[in-house]
Amino acid sequence: MEFVHCPFKLCNVCCINTEMPLLEEDIERITKHGFKREYFVKEKDGFLVLKNQKGKCVFLKKRKCIIYQDRPLGCRLYPLIYDIDFKNATIDYECPQKEFFYKYTKNKELIKLLEKTVNQLLVEKEKRNKITQ
Ligand code: SF4
Numbered sequence: 001m002e003f004v005h006c007p008f009k010l011c012n013v014c015c016i017n018t019e020m021p022l023l024e025e026d027i028e029r030i031t032k033h034g035f036k037r038e039y040f041v042k043e044k045d046g047f048l049v050l051k052n053q054k055g056k057c058v059f060l061k062k063r064k065c066i067i068y069q070d071r072p073l074g075c076r077l078y079p080l081i082y083d084i085d086f087k088n089a090t091i092d093y094e095c096p097q098k099e100f101f102y103k104y105t106k107n108k109e110l111i112k113l114l115e116k117t118v119n120q121l122l123v124e125k126e127k128r129n130k131i132t133q
Contacts, residue, residue, distance in 0.1 A: 003076035004104055008097050014078050015060040021121050022048045026072040046125045073117050080104045082118045089114050
């Protein structure tokens with residue numbers, strides 16, 4: 001499947017102070033590179049999200065993502081995000097190139113994947129809640 005293609009390689013805004021949520025399958029894929037879970041995963045509001053180091057994602061080195069081929073699903077879809085209040089896919093208003101990406105809000109395959117990802121994140125959050133109760 002083709003994910004969102006970002007041609008603005010030097011932008012990196014989405015990797016600065018990231019709060020990208022992580023699926024368990026993202027974590028499993030990334031740990032296969034030898035990264036310990038504690039190195040890149042933290043909890044925020046019940047979700048597991050990427051950690052930052054000095055204000056940027058721990059995987060952003062010299063303006064490049066060092067796990068690009070195996071980056072989290074959320075990073076592959078960004079700036080396509082899901083608006084929980086309006087229950088629809090939209091483009092993150094914080095993306096400086098948002099106009100370029102609006103076409104992706106019409107891509108049914110990606111929207112389906114985004115919705116599936118959001119549902120999975122909620123299921124995993126619920127499961128963790130049950131375990132800690
Ligand atoms: S995993 Fe890669 S693409 Fe995702 S926020 Fe970190 S550096 Fe950016």
